Amino acid sequence: MSQLNLHLKVWRQNAGQPGHFQDIEAPEIPDHASFLEMMDIVNERLIAKGEEPVAFDHDCREGICGMCSMQINGVPHGPEKATTTCQLHMRKFRTGDTIWIEPFRAKAFPVIKDLVVDRGAFDRIQQAGGFVSVRTGAPQDANALPIGKEIADAAMDAAECIGCGACVAACKNASAMLFVSAKAGQLNLLPQGKPEKDRRTLGMVRQMDKEGFGNCTNQYECEAACPKEISVRWITKLNRDYAVAAIKDALGNSPKVAGGGD
Amino acid sequence: MSAVFDSLSRFYASSIGKKILVALTGLVLIGFVLGHMIGNLLIFVGKDAINEYGHMLQTMLHGGGVWIARIGLLTAVVIHIVATISLTKANRDARQDKYGMQKAQVSSKSSHIMIWSGLTILAFIVYHLLHFTVRAGNDYATYKTTLHGETVHDVYRMVIAGFSWAPASIFYLIAMGLLCSHLSHGFSSLFQTLGISTDKTEPLFKKAGYAFAGLIFAGNAAIVLAIWLFGYGR
Secondary structure: OOEEEEEEEEEEOEOOOOOEEEEEEEEEEEOOOEHHHHHHHHHHHHHHOOOOOOOOOOOOOOOOOOOOOOEEOOEEOOOOOOOOHHHOEHHHOOOOOEEEEEOOOEOOEOEEEOOEEOOHHHHHHHHOOOOOOOOOOOOOOOOOOOOOHHHHHHHHHHHOOOOOOHHHHHOOOOEOHHHHHHHHHHHHHOOOOHHHHHHHHHHHHHHHHHOOOEOOOOOOHHHHHOOOOOOOHHHHHHHHHHHHHHHHHHHOOOOOOOOOOO | OHHHHHHHHHHHHOHHHHHHHHHHHHHHHHHHHHHHHHHHHHHHOOHHHHHHHHHHHHHHHHHHHHHHHHHHHHHHHHHHHHHHHHHHHHHHHHOOOOOOOOOOOOOOHHHHOHHHHHHHHHHHHHHHHHHHHOOOOOOHHHOEEEEOOEEEEOHHHHHHHHOOOHHHHHHHHHHHHHHHHHHHHHHHHHHHHOOOOOOOOHHHHHHHHHHHHHHHHHHHHHHHHHHHOOOOOO
């Protein structure tokens, strides 16, 4: 096992106040530590010195909960492809490296403290249509609704989205299109989601705009940064579904848009 | 009626709605730059060819055709620009605190300067219209020639005179370079925004976009360079 001596540039900020980068030396970091374990070691040393530890988000630490974030050296979740911060290991860095550690920056993701941002905007987008309405009662027989293998697989690909917000962080416009398109697309594709397709699409896009995310400029940085490799083809589908829903909304019988009652 | 307009205004107010309008107007403008270039290349066929083409445009539908085209293009340009400026402002607003370090992994330089290439092309369009359409500050309007026994505007002589002046030629070349950059992102982008791209067609749209951007640059720059540097028609 070898050890790394690292120079960290960490964003420190309290909610509602201006933030700044703090230079923190991180010597003797074991190369088998994960990035979050490195942050734990740094924090323990800060606490031992009587200083304020760096606040960062984390939960499952196995790459599926979507809690960990951090812009590492200018890329969400760091330099490894299809890897969350918690699954990024320090052996991917060299001793002597300077590492920039910042929060996911977006107006719609206000900083709570240091590297922790409020991603509640994603929850509100989900509440505006990212669900299938089901009636309570006896469940339907599991295979009563045949779904093609290709469609089921595609829906599962979109369902891989863990809602971490790396797409927003990577986009120069802080656009949430990849998240919204994956969440709307997986349901719009399946027979269970089809009845509410138009209202879901309009409602989720409207909420996305209301939250203050930017607009997609088709640069596909989101896809490159996504730890679950969600394809930008879901954005193509959302654009198409939105156009169809908007035309029906303009010319057909008005659907009541979920979550858009104001 | 008002229910339809409410929906249309909601459509325009939405991010995707605006983008769809930008894509559709972009498609109109792509068609225009191609037609415009092909028409202009008639200058290499000869004096009569381009003068006849110019005369045909001017007299089409008893002179109404050119105005229908102008109004259509003006509408497309205005929608394209007003919507993109509004989108760009929203984009800037969405990321107020900048990163200390941010790396672009896959996006092209052209895709990052769309608003600047676009606004420079706008400035160029204004100059181009004053130069060859309004003919302000020059005597091109007095250039006349005889075609099939009819007195018509001498487009050929005007273009040769126009590009014999270095500053104009240089500005035209810069503008065409930026148009090439703008198209290299815009062409394939519009298929994504209109919901048409697939995994199989996206690489084709991308390559077609680069080819189209290169073609437009080569075709237009050829006219400028032939006259300015190689003395064609002089």
